[in-house]
Amino acid sequence: MLPFILEPTELHHHLADPRLLIVDCCSAEKYQDGHIPGAVHLNTALLISGIKPAIGSLPTTEQLSVMFSSIGLTPNTHVVCYDDEGGPWAGRLIWTLDVIGHAHYSYLNGGKTAWLADGLPLDTQIPAITPTTVIVSIHPAFIATADDIQTHLDDPDFLIWDARSHEEFTGEKVFSARGGHIPGAVHCEWTTLLDSSRGLRLRTDIATHLAKLGITPDKHIVTHCQTHRRSGLTYLVARSLGYPSVRAYPGSWSEWGNRDDLPVTTGT
Numbered sequence: 103m104l105p106f107i108l109e110p111t112e113l114h115h116h117l118a119d120p121r122l123l124i125v126d127c128c129s130a131e132k133y134q135d136g137h138i139p140g141a142v143h144l145n146t147a148l149l150i151s152g153i154k155p156a157i158g159s160l161p162t163t164e165q166l167s168v169m170f171s172s173i174g175l176t177p178n179t180h181v182v183c184y185d186d187e188g189g190p191w192a193g194r195l196i197w198t199l200d201v202i203g204h205a206h207y208s209y210l211n212g213g214k215t216a217w218l219a220d221g222l223p224l225d226t227q228i229p230a231i232t233p234t235t236v237i238v239s240i241h242p243a244f245i246a247t248a249d250d251i252q253t254h255l256d257d258p259d260f261l262i263w264d265a266r267s268h269e270e271f272t273g274e275k276v277f278s279a280r281g282g283h284i285p286g287a288v289h290c291e292w293t294t295l296l297d298s299s300r301g302l303r304l305r306t307d308i309a310t311h312l313a314k315l316g317i318t319p320d321k322h323i324v325t326h327c328q329t330h331r332r333s334g335l336t337y338l339v340a341r342s343l344g345y346p347s348v349r350a351y352p353g354s355w356s357e358w359g360n361r362d363d364l365p366v367t368t369g370t
Contacts, residue, residue, distance in 0.1 A: 103180050106342045107304065108208040108216045113138070113182060123174060124182045127191035128214060133253055138184065138210075138217060138222030142173050142231055146191045149198055149250050150329065155278070158329030160245075161326040166202060173206070184210035184217075184238065188302040193334030196341070200244045202217035218303030231275035235269045246324040246349040248357060248364060254322070255285055255365070261321040262287035263340075265333040266355065277328055278359025282368035284326075290315050292332040295339055309343055318344045326351035326358075 104116065116122060117139055124141040133143040139162050151159045160166070167174045175181070181199060182190035192209055193272065199207050210217065213304075218224070254260040264271055264287040271289045274282035283289070290312065297305045297328040317323065323340055330352045340348040358364050 103206070104182070106208055108182060109211055110220045110222055112209075113217075114212055114251075115220050119180075121178065121180050122182055123179045125195060126214075127183060127185040127195060132186060133216075135225065136213070136226055139223065139225040139227075140229050141184075141225075141260065142229060144173060144195065146168075146194070149191075149194050150331075150352075154356075155360040156353040157329065158354050158356060159352045160198075160240070161200065163240060166198070166238040167236050170202070170233070170238065171234050171357050172323040174231050174234050175236050175343070176234050179204075180207065182210055183207060184213035185266065186214040188215070188293070188296040189213060189304075189335040189338055191334060193336070193338030194269065194331055195334070197244065197330075197334060197337045200341075201241055202238045203241050208274045209342070210349045212301040212303035215220040216303050219301035234250055235309075237247070242322045244349055246351040247324075251324060251351060251358075252364060257322075258320055259320070261317065262290050263317055263321050263323055263333070265292040265325060265327040265336040265338055267291055270328070272370055273366075274342070276359075278355055279362075280359045280366050282359075282366040283355075284358060285365050285367045287367075288315055288317055290317060290336070292327070292335045295335060304339065304342075308339060312339075312343075318329040319343070322349075324349050324351050326354040328355045 125318045126137045126141040173213045185191040229312040269275040271283045325333045
């Protein structure tokens, strides 16, 4: 119905479409200050388990069922996701939709930032939500585990995409028991995929940029960060480019860096 990467003006033309569920992944305060007309707010804390050490792991199926029911998701709903950070939380939501088998979605390119840059209006009215009954089941094809990764570290067709900062990747900044990165991982920080001059839209040369780093569609890609928030964007990007094999590692470095039995590399 709508393209995966949706421009603000195109969404503006479809705001009255009853099949759309526009989901705002900004903070509650920013949502109340103004949101895209008709958008419902999602507390993004509900997208993660919050259980240490792997706080970014999936919530239970019961928790996910309650969350998606509360925002009115149906099998025929087309979800439009956005945030105001350039896409990490929106990407995390898109990954979660893949995990539960809901394939109808779009990402608002640049989110709220691009919407405002294009001169489009915000609304402060809170829309009425008709709750639904969603029974979630998990599709593991989109999920990578630490054991999956360790098993394939020597596979030349397997690629780890680390979306964290350079300092986290090298081990200069440490947010777990150990710093560094998964052996063989390719570093591509999530912010390098955004064009700040275009309202935090995805850069137009993104496929070429990734190819230069070796992040190519022939690889079996697993992406991660510290808690699978920032790598929500990298997952989104790979999916939008049509990469046929891409998964996310929700345990991310908060799990890997806190397990003594897993290998770690430091430096570049």
